[in-house]
Amino acid sequence: MRVTTAFSRLLRLGTGVVVKGVRFGSETVVVEVALRRQRLVCPECGHSTRARKDTRPEMSSWRHLDLGTWRLELRCQRRRLWCPMHGARTEAVPFARPGAEFTRDFESLVAWLATRTDKTTITRMLRIDWRTIGRIVKRVCDDELDPDRLAELYDIGIDEVSWKKQHNYLTLIADHRAGKIVWGCEGKGEQAADRFFLELDPDPASPSPPPQPPVSRPREAPEPAIMVPFGPCPTVPAGHGVPAAWLADSLELDPQLLARASKLRAVSMDMTGGYAASTRHYAPQAIICIDPYHVVQVRHEALPIRVGCETPPSGCRGSPGKLRAV
Numbered sequence: 083m084r085v086t087t088a089f090s091r092l093l094r095l096g097t098g099v100v101v102k103g104v105r106f107g108s109e110t111v112v113v114e115v116a117l118r119r120q121r122l123v124c125p126e127c128g129h130s131t132r133a134r135k136d137t138r139p140e141m142s143s144w145r146h147l148d149l150g151t152w153r154l155e156l157r158c159q160r161r162r163l164w165c166p167m168h169g170a171r172t173e174a175v176p177f178a179r180p181g182a183e184f185t186r187d188f189e190s191l192v193a194w195l196a197t198r199t200d201k202t203t204i205t206r207m208l209r210i211d212w213r214t215i216g217r218i219v220k221r222v223c224d225d226e227l228d229p230d231r232l233a234e235l236y237d238i239g240i241d242e243v244s245w246k247k248q249h250n251y252l253t254l255i256a257d258h259r260a261g262k263i264v265w266g267c268e269g270k271g272e273q274a275a276d277r278f279f280l281e282l283d284p285d286p287a288s289p290s291p292p293p294q295p296p297v298s299r300p301r302e303a304p305e306p307a308i309m310v311p312f313g314p315c316p317t318v319p320a321g322h323g324v325p326a327a328w329l330a331d332s333l334e335l336d337p338q339l340l341a342r343a344s345k346l347r348a349v350s351m352d353m354t355g356g357y358a359a360s361t362r363h364y365a366p367q368a369i370i371c372i373d374p375y376h377v378v379q380v381r382h383e384a385l386p387i388r389v390g391c392e393t394p395p396s397g398c399r400g401s402p403g404k405l406r407a408v
């Protein structure tokens with residue numbers, strides 16, 4: 083088997099990508115690849131064309147997953163095209179995201195490690211710098227974050243994490259059924275929870291951007307003005323109806339959006355009260371549960387440190403009075 087065939091099978095860079103040559107350096111393996119397809123594809127929008135912008139190719143390189151102790155680098159001469167939406171662009175490759183200096187496989191590894199360990203460990207393990215990790219994680223999230231991750235939430239948890247000695251907070255929403263974090267924002271407490279619920283069910287009264295009614299379209303007869311989640315009301319003409327139900331022309335409510343908070347059955351949280359207040363406002367049907375972690379934490383603070391002592395020793399924090407009903 084030729085070395086190019088072996089690397090082609092080994093790397094699996096996608097359809098239309100062929101390995102043209104392999105060079106071994108002292109610490110790096112350089113794999114030269116070429117695109118077999120005739121059409122040029124815009125990396126931003128997928129627009130494809132047979133026309134090249136010019137005959138000048140652009141040499142690009144990407145770092146791929148290491149081969150043991152060898153650093154593996156891909157190189158490819160890419161053609162340039164003219165995209166009607168994005169202008170001059172270098173054609174897309176199936177194995178790397180637009181603007182990336184790493185292959186998709188490498189970036190997936192970095193993103194997975196970022197969910198399991200700290201950045202310092204990743205920098206030492208993969209030999210990349212601290213800021214590169216952040217850029218890769220953002221690229222992977224922008225590309226692969228499930229847009230429907232908020233669509234089917236039933237049992238969720240809300241809590242915050244802190245860093246820099248509790249000067250900074252990040253509030254996270256977990257989908258208990260999927261076992262995943264589905265949403266997050268800076269800050270904590272009721273305001274952070276409010277932001278989640280407003281994103282879960284956007285306020286139809288303040289759409290962004292506001293719809294612009296068509297100016298030139300003639301209106302022959304009054305249109306039904308009240309929109310309800312299941313469609314326009316056929317019996318109420320324009321200018322009449324419930325004020326709270328008014329919507330701008332051409333704006334319709336998405337029944338799926340309105341229904342998402344009402345699907346929540348249970349929300350787990352701490353005992354601070356802010357998350358509970360927000361949940362009672364936006365999802366009053368949901369059962370508010372206290373995390374076992376927080377219950378055990380309060381219980382430990384309430385108990386004497388030394389087992390068997392009748393009175394808590396000095397320095398023993400907390401008291402049973404800290405337990406509060408929700």
Ligand SMILES: [Zn+2]
Nearest residue numbers: 124127165168
């Ligand atoms: Zn484009």
